[in-house]
Amino acid sequence: MTTYLLRRMAFLVVSLLLACAVLFLLLRLLPGDPANSLLSVGATPEQIAAARHQIGSDRPLPEQFATWLGQMARLDLGTSFVSTLPVGPEIAARLVVTVPLTLLSFLLAVVVAVPVGFVAARRSDRWYGLLLNGVSQLGIAVPVFWVGMLLIWAFALYFRILPAGGFPQDDWADPADAITSLALPVVTVALVMSASLIRYVRSATMDVLDSDYLRTFRALGSSFPGAMWRHGLRNAAVPVISVLGIELATTFLGAVVVESVFALPGLGSMLAKAIAQHDYPVVQGVLFVSTFGVLLIGFAADLVQRIIDPRLRGTLSRSPR
């Protein structure tokens, strides 16, 4: 297990470095010069050159990349081109919105999806099993912003029981306030997310239900709940956990969209704005932090799988489902 942990951590660092290189290069492939966002109509060539020099976009790419990696190593995420303020503290300030939003949506989605997916599998021949399956198919097709708009219309504009958007000025000083602000966004992300999770849980459960070992165990006299508890759940959990790891990362992407719709000051809205402004340090900072988060989640998912399923120990990557 120790060797595995070390190898897995080395893999994590290499992935992170590769991800950094890719996102650095992709950003530079965008047309236009970021210096433009600092300038106004009437800018002289000298002002343009000064702006390029100020943000370093006049230097060769490898040098810019090296500078950036050096900063990262010192845990310095740099300074925004546009605001001239440090990126790190702003990311930290915005995590207090995005992290709870992501985790709460994820929890809610799991709480909904696991029982529903199980029922949809166990009762796949009944009308409600088919209905649950159908509804989850539909859910996958629905864009997240549209769900958000519908919920806003219903709960904020029509019934007027929840705010349409925004986040308290004092963050979590009054947790009830913060939770109220996050209620609709969380439900929005969770609804869309649970639609796809239900399908994974359903197919994982179906596999288990059809398995020989479950039939054998029942034949030996065990009750269905007993058989499921001892063997079924554990087997079904392995593929579901690897999907959960991916889904948790997807939730973050959902947050990007949802934060705009609900005017939440999170990482997503920060990223969207920074991209529009070609504010490379901010885009890089946010993507670096979120890439790191996603890789960590993958790492955790792998570990949990190994704890549940001894057959995986000794392999480096996740088991094929």
Added chain:
Amino acid sequence: MNRKTTPLFGAAIALALTLAACGGGGDGGGTGTTGGGSPTGSSDGDATIGVGSLYEPQNLDNTAGGGQGVTEAFNGNVYEGLFRLTDDGKVENLLAEDYKVSEDGLTYTFTLRDGVKFHSGDPLTSADVKYSIEKVTAKDSQSARKSSFEAIKKIDTPDDHTLAVTLADKSISFVYNLSYVWVVNDTAKDLATSEDGTGPYKLGAWKRGSTLSLDRFPGYWGTAASNKQVVFHYFTDAAALNNALLTNAVDVVTSEQSPDALAQFSGNPDYKVNNGKSTTKLLLAFNDRKAPFDKPLVRKAVSSAIDDKKLLTSIWGEYGTLIGSMVPPTDPWYEDLTSVNPYDVNLAKKELSDAGYPNGFSFTLDTPNYDPHPTAATFIKSELAKVGVTVTINVITADEWYTKVYKNRDFAATLQEHVNDRDVVWYGDPDFYWGYDNPQVAAWVKEAERSDTTEAQTELLKKANRQIAEDAASDWLYLYPQIVVASSKLSGYPVNGLNSQFYAYGIKKG
């Protein structure tokens, strides 16, 4: 993603591009506020006013790229200048009690108001004003008003209450330009995240990406703000902004940018939709250097072939104004020039054939990728097809526009919004991106700046404005409306939003 989101980001960039000029700064405090709803009954002097806006400051320093957002929130509210530009475009004394101009028009002597304190408690002195002007003209200053002050030769502070500025050349706009200079305490630090101004509010808290609050300053030298607190709520999505107003999360929206959304407010007695005057012009800017648009007759033909009224109505409904030239109604030298190049397809055809293009021609229209440019481009394409002119629409990002059109002048014609007031003077600069080169206009613009009186200045700039219309230097499609939507409980808010400023100290609720 909400389809409205992307264009709005685009618009934000364009505004940053064109507006940094006006985001440059300003001074404040207008009593010229003429807000909507009738203030019936008593109002609450301790109210908190929620202001919804799409323009969050980049930082809090208008000489370090704070942008349009910081002008909106701080101009006149937190920082004041020697002069202020009122909501209806007049220049008034503010921190300057009085000023004198020397015989030769080159030395301005300002007497500062007594008893003015910064939010930190420091008293206002002439050294602070000198520091503040030099902050705008400094080498690393990002203020777009920087070039307005090139004529300054030296600044003297004979005593704490007197400031003397000597110019190298006469400049009638000098006092007006000073209304854009925020007076900052010369010992203030960290101006990107904090402030030390003299205005009726001091900064409460700025939660980036979300809100910025202003608290009434008890030590204010003038009339105290009529509300206790103003909280700006920032949105990136126009629909989210409108929802906030509909659910009373904000009381007023500084600038409604989504024409489709107006219907839900205009029919509702709980809201008032104010149709104010903006300074934002939508231009079909020709490259006047290159054929075929080097011929005024061709430009006139194109201008006459486009039904501006129909375009305006299709985008903004009943809102917005046709202007016929570069000067908006809030500039002192405005006149209605819509009849110079009237919409007349037959005239357009005749002009085209007189110019040597009886069978029309074709050109590429560089079109920024955010609203309303693509819509306008499609409309122009269909209008020009009727006179035999073929338009190829080339959609570009704000960034590409800046590089291709603005910097490299590599274009035939383009669409762009020009947001500043008093910007007709760009037609006096043959090096500007559109390359309009009329020595007579350039001379008028230059002479206007050297005028002794505003009357003489106004007369000359009117001449220039008329001449550019007669030459169809560009086609001024329309003037944007400035639409402030507010709860009908609110009164005393500015409706014109000149240069994005939003004086909040007169707002009353109830």
